[in-house]
């Protein structure tokens with residue numbers, strides 16, 4: 001059994017204006033994630049990536065379909081049952097500058113989810129030290145405030161907070177998009193190391209095919225609320241079948257000049273074949 005199974009997921013939002021009809025943004029999505037696996041979810045802005053993540057987290061109510069975690073339907077869970085699920089399913093958001101409470105110390109930010117899930121203050125403090133070490137932050141971070149840290153370090157704090165309750169799945173919503181390229185690589189490597197050590201699975205949302213290729217086992221490509229391609233990461237990100245994925249690939253930035261030249265040529269050929 002997969003860890004997460006999404007079946008025929010539909011999500012609609014209310015339309016704008018008087019008598020406006022609901023606006024469907026996910027049109028029946030089927031996805032699954034295995035234990036310890038990373039599924040990269042890629043697509044252009046507005047394709048519905050974040051909405052899938054939010055539906056898994058219970059922040060958006062589906063209008064149809066099912067979301068099962070370890071075999072249990074979770075999309076209708078509320079109150080205590082939903083809070084119980086939070087120890088298994090966590091999230092890391094895009095913006096490390098707004099996702100941490102600026103008035104709390106790093107120690108308190110990390111201890112909060114532990115105490116909520118029943119740890120004593122003493123146990124929580126010792127676990128916080130282990131978490132800081134796990135994400136490569138110094139132990140004196142415990143008494144400092146988020147503003148004393150860089151974007152990459154704050155994202156490490158956000159990752160430590162997500163790890164605190166020992167989740168089986170973390171929804172990572174564009175977790176490195178706000179970081180510069182070298183910091184991106186270090187945070188991605190950290191996520192890979194953590195997965196190797198803990199067996200946590202990731203639903204990794206990104207608009208950037210290069211980032212998704214770096215971290216994912218499998219990749220799903222979303223286009224205007226429909227999945228257009230799913231497959232192993234190496235294949236989808238190097239020889240995609242769907243024209244939309246081909247376009248995403250050709251638009252992805254590359255550092256190596258020879259690859260840049262080859263991409264420019266491919267892009268020209270691709271545009272010539274579609275116009």
Ligand SMILES: Nc1ncnc2c1ncn2[C@@H]1O[C@H](COP(=O)(O)OP(=O)(O)OP(=O)(O)O)[C@@H](O)[C@H]1O
Nearest residue numbers: 013014025043044045046047048049050051052207
């Ligand atoms: N709360 C909401 N109310 C109304 N419409 C919404 C809401 N949240 C998202 N949408 C719409 O749903 C569609 C999908 O949005 P979503 O944020 O999931 O896309 P995305 O692929 O994650 O885009 P981005 O990469 O820009 O974050 C968009 O058209 C968006 O405007």
